[in-house]
Amino acid sequence: MWVILALLLALSSGTLSQDKLNMCMDAKHHKVNPGPEGQLYQQCAPWKDNACCTANTSEEAHDDNSYLYNFNWNHCGIMSHQCKKHFIQDTCFYECSPHLGPWIQKVDQSWRKERILDVPLCKEDCHEWWEDCKNEITCKTDWHKGWDWSSGTNQCPKDSKCRKWTEVYPTPKSMCEQIWSNSYLYTSYTKTSGRCMQLWFTGENPNKKVATYYLNNAQPGKQSFALTTLLLLAFASFSVMMH
Template sequence: MLMKIALFAGLATILEDILAHAQGPASTDNYLNKCMLLLPEYSKKTPSPEPGLECSTFVGNSCCKKGVTLPFMTEHNWQNITDFPHCPQKATLEPQCHMQFFEELCFFLCSPDIGPWIVLASPDLKVITHRFKNIPICASVCEQWYNACQDEYTCTDNWYIGFNTSSGINRCHDVSQCFKYPEHFTNSQSFCENIWDNSFKVVPDDEPCMHFSYDATSGNNPNRAVAEARARVLSTSSSIYLDNSQILIVAFAILVSQLMNV
């Protein structure tokens, strides 16, 4: 049932995106204040305050609802979809690595500033409809994440496509390939860019780049300016023009593709 809800909700969102771009140039508003469709019960269409959210950075403006990260904080597992300590050598993450993944997970699920990088997820990812791609993250953020996880184990260098997910949760195809992260990721850039299939692009700190967390109570959101700059670039690029028949054809093709993978 959850999969079907996600499927049709995702189709509606996709159609809305197509229609928004079909009749003329997109404005920056088409890319800002936009959320990914992930788990229907925890996703929002547009960001809004979320009191009690476990991701403190995004309490004041969030794309997710309270409880979205559970039970990651206690079980190191996200929604029985992603098991982070998936190799037999360790049952839990080291505290410092756990915290880095928590901040990255909060950013992925809740950030209100990822709109310009949202794309459609692969049909193989049946639970989610959207993902983001090539979001610029600061090199120092990447380095801190990588350094915190040196003693963790994995069996693949791509967590989007490198697992057996037939049971609904990520499992290693071959546990004999379980090695510490540095053996799969030779440096921090390799780790940050490859682990989630190019969701992130590492850039120098003196270039526009994102932070996973920041002190939101100060009223300073360093990620907003990065998103606004990217939205301006996208709004001046070529737009998609479709007539009604083309829109229906695209919608039908998407629906058939999704149904074949349910």
């Protein structure tokens, strides 16, 4: 009885085993728990106060063909600096952010056990990313899969050809949603709305408030079901004890 009551208190106070507002996903380079990292490198630096990445991971995120994933940004020629900076910010967001809990999903993949799905991105982030990359060239729509890895880094598959970015991704929405297998969801929300996640920021991390909103509003049914279940268990246990 007392164990169940303790669980009820934990649920009501938001302190069940894993806090979805401050957690790291179970993936290749993530820390087990978020915490301060005083020396995060360059574009990963905004997460230094509370990060799921280490300083070494943040440095590798800036390198071409880094050991993180051996991913080759230059698979159809040299990617421009203005475009690449968005992919570095995207990597920092993925590796370092401790506020992705509402969108973490279980997966059965050799290199990770969890991923993010449909994280709502701010309109400005998608548009600026697409605008700075629109003159690039690529051979694939979904960069998560289908590459030729025989050389040790990703190369275009034989049946593909390098095409203009705007042919592969005609809109910012198509790029943001397709490039990483729907990890991101395009939204019309702006950065001041409090309803979308920012890939990069300066100063205080604005994304915890956004995650809080979605955790409290997007999953009320799940929370009510869990609370109701625990209440029923508590009453059942109490009834058994009384008899």
